[in-house]
Amino acid sequence: MVEGQIPVEEYETGNTRHKWDFKKIRFAHRILAEYNYKKGEVQRGYANRTLYVNLSNNTIKEKPVTDDMKKKFTGGRGFGLKLLWDSIKPTTRWNSEENELIITTGPLCGTTQYPGSGKSLCLSISPSTNIICDCNVGGFFGPYLKFAGFDALEIQGKAKNDVIVVIDGKKGRVTIETAPLEETNSHLLSEQLTHMYASEDTEKSRQKVSVVSSGKAAENSYWGCLNFSFYDIRRKVARMKQAGRGGLGTVLRDKKVKAIVAKVEKIDGISNHPADPMKLAKIGTKMHREIRDLDRHQCNMRAVGTGHLVEIMDTYDLLPTENYRFGSFPKVSKISSSKFYKLFTKVIPDGCWHGCTMACSKTVDDYTVKTGPYKGQKVTVDGPEYETIAAGSNMGFWDPLWILEFNFYCDTYGIDTISTGTSMAFYMEMYEYGILNKERCDGLELSFGNSEAVLEFMHRIARGDKGEFLNVASNGIRRVKDWLIKNGWGDPKLIEDCGMESKGLEYSEYVTKESLAMQGGYGLTLKGPQHDEAWLIFMDMVNNAIPTFHDKAEALHYFPMWRTWFGLNGLCKLPWNDIEPANNAETDEPAKVPEHVQNYVEYQNAVTGWNVKKEDLILQSERCYNWQRAMNVWMGRGQRKDDWIPYRSMGPVTEMEYMSRKDRYDKQLVEKLGLKKEDVDKMGTKEKMEKLYEYRRDQYQKLADAVYYRRGWTPNGIPTPQKMKQLGMDDPKMLKMLQEKIDEDEKNGLNVWGGKYGKGEKPPSIHPKYWEKW
Amino acid sequence: MDKPKTVKILKLHPEKCDGCKACERACSQVHFKTDEGGDKSAIRIIKDGDSYKMHVCDQRGLCIDMCPVGAITRRKNGVVWLDKNVCIGCQACVGFCPIGAMRKSDARIEPFKCISCGACVRACPNDALELVEVKIDDIKEVVYHKQGA
Numbered sequence: 001m002v003e004g005q006i007p008v009e010e011y012e013t014g015n016t017r018h019k020w021d022f023k024k025i026r027f028a029h030r031i032l033a034e035y036n037y038k039k040g041e042v043q044r045g046y047a048n049r050t051l052y053v054n055l056s057n058n059t060i061k062e063k064p065v066t067d068d069m070k071k072k073f074t075g076g077r078g079f080g081l082k083l084l085w086d087s088i089k090p091t092t093r094w095n096s097e098e099n100e101l102i103i104t105t106g107p108l109c110g111t112t113q114y115p116g117s118g119k120s121l122c123l124s125i126s127p128s129t130n131i132i133c134d135c136n137v138g139g140f141f142g143p144y145l146k147f148a149g150f151d152a153l154e155i156q157g158k159a160k161n162d163v164i165v166v167i168d169g170k171k172g173r174v175t176i177e178t179a180p181l182e183e184t185n186s187h188l189l190s191e192q193l194t195h196m197y198a199s200e201d202t203e204k205s206r207q208k209v210s211v212v213s214s215g216k217a218a219e220n221s222y223w224g225c226l227n228f229s230f231y232d233i234r235r236k237v238a239r240m241k242q243a244g245r246g247g248l249g250t251v252l253r254d255k256k257v258k259a260i261v262a263k264v265e266k267i268d269g270i271s272n273h274p275a276d277p278m279k280l281a282k283i284g285t286k287m288h289r290e291i292r293d294l295d296r297h298q299c300n301m302r303a304v305g306t307g308h309l310v311e312i313m314d315t316y317d318l319l320p321t322e323n324y325r326f327g328s329f330p331k332v333s334k335i336s337s338s339k340f341y342k343l344f345t346k347v348i349p350d351g352c353w354h355g356c357t358m359a360c361s362k363t364v365d366d367y368t369v370k371t372g373p374y375k376g377q378k379v380t381v382d383g384p385e386y387e388t389i390a391a392g393s394n395m396g397f398w399d400p401l402w403i404l405e406f407n408f409y410c411d412t413y414g415i416d417t418i419s420t421g422t423s424m425a426f427y428m429e430m431y432e433y434g435i436l437n438k439e440r441c442d443g444l445e446l447s448f449g450n451s452e453a454v455l456e457f458m459h460r461i462a463r464g465d466k467g468e469f470l471n472v473a474s475n476g477i478r479r480v481k482d483w484l485i486k487n488g489w490g491d492p493k494l495i496e497d498c499g500m501e502s503k504g505l506e507y508s509e510y511v512t513k514e515s516l517a518m519q520g521g522y523g524l525t526l527k528g529p530q531h532d533e534a535w536l537i538f539m540d541m542v543n544n545a546i547p548t549f550h551d552k553a554e555a556l557h558y559f560p561m562w563r564t565w566f567g568l569n570g571l572c573k574l575p576w577n578d579i580e581p582a583n584n585a586e587t588d589e590p591a592k593v594p595e596h597v598q599n600y601v602e603y604q605n606a607v608t609g610w611n612v613k614k615e616d617l618i619l620q621s622e623r624c625y626n627w628q629r630a631m632n633v634w635m636g637r638g639q640r641k642d643d644w645i646p647y648r649s650m651g652p653v654t655e656m657e658y659m660s661r662k663d664r665y666d667k668q669l670v671e672k673l674g675l676k677k678e679d680v681d682k683m684g685t686k687e688k689m690e691k692l693y694e695y696r697r698d699q700y701q702k703l704a705d706a707v708y709y710r711r712g713w714t715p716n717g718i719p720t721p722q723k724m725k726q727l728g729m730d731d732p733k734m735l736k737m738l739q740e741k742i743d744e745d746e747k748n749g750l751n752v753w754g755g756k757y758g759k760g761e762k763p764p765s766i767h768p769k770y771w772e773k774w
Numbered sequence: 775m776d777k778p779k780t781v782k783i784l785k786l787h788p789e790k791c792d793g794c795k796a797c798e799r800a801c802s803q804v805h806f807k808t809d810e811g812g813d814k815s816a817i818r819i820i821k822d823g824d825s826y827k828m829h830v831c832d833q834r835g836l837c838i839d840m841c842p843v844g845a846i847t848r849r850k851n852g853v854v855w856l857d858k859n860v861c862i863g864c865q866a867c868v869g870f871c872p873i874g875a876m877r878k879s880d881a882r883i884e885p886f887k888c889i890s891c892g893a894c895v896r897a898c899p900n901d902a903l904e905l906v907e908v909k910i911d912d913i914k915e916v917v918y919h920k921q922g923a
Contacts, residue, residue: 003916004838004839004916005835005838005839005848005914005916007847007848008844008847112862112863112864112865113863113864113865113883203844204843204844204860207843233843233844234844267862268861268862268863268883268884269861269862269863269864269883269884270863270883277883278880281863281865281868281878281883284864284865284869285865285868285869285878286869287869288865288866288868288869288870289869289870291869292869292870347839347916348839349839349840349841349842349866351842354842354843354862354864355842355862355864355865355866357840357866357869357870
C-alpha cells in the first residue's frame with residue numbers, strides 16, 4: 001500500500017519503461033507548414049481568436065472572435081457550432097474533405113480554483129450518425145490551447161501521409177509536420193510526443209505538454225475516440241481522458257492526423273486573467289471544502305470515481321446486463337466499486353485538470369496486459385469509469401481484470417468503450433439467438449461473457465484484418481442491423497428492437513425501460529443516445545417527481561439546457577450534482593442544486609466580468625441547443641423520425657425479459673392500461689407484451705409532443721424561426737431554411753402530433769401552427 | 775536523500791500571551807513585506823475567553839499529496855513548504871487542510887503557510903511562542919481516499 005507524502009521524484013508505478021530513439025524519430029519529421037503568431041494574453045477567459053488549419057493545402061491562419069460571437073454562442077461547443085456552420089455544407093459527411101474536427105475551450109476553461117474546469121469540447125460530423133457529434137473531455141489540451149493563444153482549433157481537409165499538428169505556445173508557432181515513425185496507439189504515442197516536445201527533460205516540463213491522439217482501431221471502425229493526455233508528474237505517465245462518442249477519433253485518423261500537440265510556457269492561477277480572481281478563490285475553496293466534508297458520504301468519487309454507480313444502478317434495476325435485457329444481475333458484486341477500489345492507486349490527486357478535487361479519474365497502475373501486442377507489459381489503465389464497467393456487465397464480463405483489459409485496449413487503440421461495449425453486447429445477443437453464429441462472425445464465438453473473443457475482435461480491427469463481419473461489425477449496431485436484415489437472418493423487428501442505437505449512435509449504459517422521461521433523455525437529443533443531456537431516472541422513476549407529460553417536458557427542457565451550459569464554458573458537469581450541499585434536500589428544487597447554480601452564476605461573472613443571472617445561463621444554452629438542432633434539420637435530420645428509439649429501451653422485447661419482471665409488467669397492465677386483473681391473468685405472455693408495446697410506443701410519442709412544444713418546435717421537431725428570433729439568433733440563411741422545411745412538412749402532413757389522444761386527453765396545443773402566434 | 779525525521783512546530787504558552795499580535799505582524803512581514811498581520815499572517819492569535827489561543831500549521835503535511843503540480847514538499851528540515859512559483863493557485867490545499875492553516879490572502883492567488891522560520895518567536899515581547907521539535911511520524915497525515923464513511 002502506498003503511504004503518501006512521497007516526494008514526486010521518488011514515486012514509482014512499476015510500469016514497463018520504453019526506450020525510443022527520439023533523435024531518429026524527430027529527424028524523420030518534415031515541416032509542411034509553419035505559422036508564427038504574436039503571443040497574446042487571455043483576457044477575461046477569452047483568447048479572442050481561433051486557429052484554422054487546413055491539411056489539404058497546408059494553410060494555417062487565425063480568425064478573430066467577435067463580441068457578437070461571444071454574445072450568441074458564449075464559447076466552447078457554441079463556438080464549435082458557429083465554426084461548423086461557416087465551413088460545412090448540408091451534404092457534408094464524416095469523411096468529406098470539408099468536414100472539420102473542432103476542439104474548443106470556453107471562457108471558464110482553464111480556471112484552476114473551481115473543480116471540473118478543464119474540459120475541451122470536440123465537434124465533428126460523426127461517422128456513426130452523419131450529423132454533428134459533440135464530446136466533452138478532460139485532460140490538459142483545452143486549457144493549453146487557450147493559454148497558447150486560441151479559443152478553438154479547427155482542422156479541415158485531409159493530409160496525404162500521417163502528420164502531427166503542433167501548437168507551441170512558448171514560441172508562438174504552429175506547424176504541420178510529417179510524423180512517420182511515431183507509434184499510432186495512444187498510450188505509447190502520447191508518451192513519445194510528451195517527451196519530444198517538452199522544453200526540458202523534467203517532469204514539470206512534460207506536464208506543460210498535452211497530446212490529442214487516437215489509435216489503430218479508430219482507423220478501421222466508426223468507434224474512434226480522441227485521447228486527451230494529462231501528464232502525471234508522480235506516475236511519470238501521460239494519462240488520458242477520452243472524447244469517446246460518435247467516432248471523432250475515426251475522423252482524426254481519416255484526416256491522417258496522428259496527433260495534435262499543445263504546449264505552454266507557463267500556467268498559473270490567473271492565466272485566464274479573470275475579472276475577479278479573489279471571488280473565484282472564494283467560491284472554489286467553498287467547493288473544495290464541500291467535497292472534503294461530504295463526498296465520502298455521498299458519491300465517494302474521490303475513492304472510486306464514477307464506478308460507485310455500479311451497485312446503485314444494480315439495486316434500482318438500471319445496470320445494463322446482457323444487452324440491456326436486465327437491469328441487475330446476481331454476479332454484479334464481482335465488479336462492484338469495492339473490487340476496483342482494491343486495484344486503484346489511492347494517494348494521488350486524480351483530477352483530469354488542476355484543482356479538480358472531485359478527483360474521479362481513478363487509475364490502476366502496474367496492470368499486466370493479458371492479450372495482444374502488449375501482452376506481458378505493465379501499464380497504467382485510466383479508469384475504468386462507470387460506463388466502461390457497465391459495458392462490461394452488458395457483455396457479461398464479471399471479472400474486473402478483463403474489464404481493465406477491455407478498457408486498456410479500447411483506450412490505446414482509440415475506440416470508445418461505450419460504443420464498443422454496447423455493440424458487442426448486441427452481437428452477443430444475436431449470437432445467442434442463432435442470428436449470428438461462429439461462421440457469420442468470422443470464426444469468433446461471441447457468446448455473452450466471452451471476453452477473450454471480444455479482445456480478439458478488437459486486436460483484429462486494430463490490425464486491419466479483413467472479414468465481412470469484422471468490417472461491418474466495427475462500424476456499429478446500425479450497420480449490422482442493416483446487414484442482418486439484408487441477409488434475411490432473423491426477424492427484422494427483433495433485430496431493430498434489440499439493437500441499442502438511435503440516430504446511428506450506440507446507447508450509453510443505463511436501462512431506461514421504466515423511466516419514460518429518461519427514454520426522452522436518450523431519444524429527444526441532438527447527437528444521439530448519450531445521457532449527457534438529461535439523467536432523469538431517479539427523478540422520474542424512483543421519486544415520481546415529474547408525473548405528467550407537462551412535468552416531464554419541463555424537465556426535458558431545463559436539464560438539457562442546463563447541461564449544455566457546461567459545454568459552452570469548458571466545464572465538467574460532475575461538480576454540479578455529484579456533490580451536493582448538506583442542506584440541498586431542503587431547498588425548493590433539490591434536483592437543480594440551487595446553491596451550485598448560484599456558484600456558476602458567480603463563477604461566470606467572476607471570469608468574464610459580465611453581470612448575468614441564472615436565467616441568462618439557460619438562455620445562453622438555448623441559443624446553441626436550438627442552433628445545433630437547426631443544423632441537424634439543415635442536414636436532413638433532426639426530425640421526429642430521427643428521434644426514434646429502439647423498443648429495448650422502452651420495454652421487454654423478449655418473453656424472457658417479460659417473465660423476469662412479470663409482476664411489475666402485469667401490475668402495469670392493470671394500473672396504467674386499465675385492463676382488468678382477471679383478463680390479464682388469462683392472457684398469454686405474447687399478448688401482454690403486445691399490449692405493453694403499443695402503450696409504451698404511444699407514451700413515447702406523447703412525450704415527444706410535449707417536449708417539442710415546450711422547446712418551441714413544430715410537431716415534427718423543427719425549431720421555429722419565431723423561436724430562433726426570440727433567442728436572438730437571427731441568421732437569415734438559417735431562418736429561411738427552417739421556414740422552408742416547416743412549409744414542406746405542412747405539405748407532407750408532418751405538422752401533426754404523434755400521440756394517439758383518447759377521451760379526456762389533450763395534445764400540447766389544439767392550434768395548428770401555434771408558433772406563428774408568438 | 776535521507777528523509778527528515780523531525781520538524782520544528784510552533785507552541786504557544788497562553789499564560790504568557792497578552793494578545794498584542796506582534797507575531798502576526800512579524801509573520802506578514804515575512805510573507806508579504808507588510809506589518810498588517812491578520813489575513814496576511816500564517817499565525818493567528820485568537821481570543822479564547824480570558825486567554826488566547828494560536829492557530830497555525832502543525833506541519834502534518836496532508837496538503838503534500840493534494841497538490842496537482844508538486845508545489846508542496848517536505849523540506850530537509852521537515853517543514854512543509856509551498857513553492858509559489860510552481861503553485862497554480864487551485865486552492866485544493868486551502869480547501870482540504872483539516873485545520874484551515876493553509877492560508878489565502880487577497881494579495882495574490884497563491885496560498886501561504888507557516889514555514890517555522892521563527893520570526894514570530896523572535897517578535898514576541900513576552901516569550902509566549904516557542905519552536906519545539908517533534909517527530910514527523912507522530913504528526914504526519916495522509917489524504918487517504920477511503921471508501922465509505
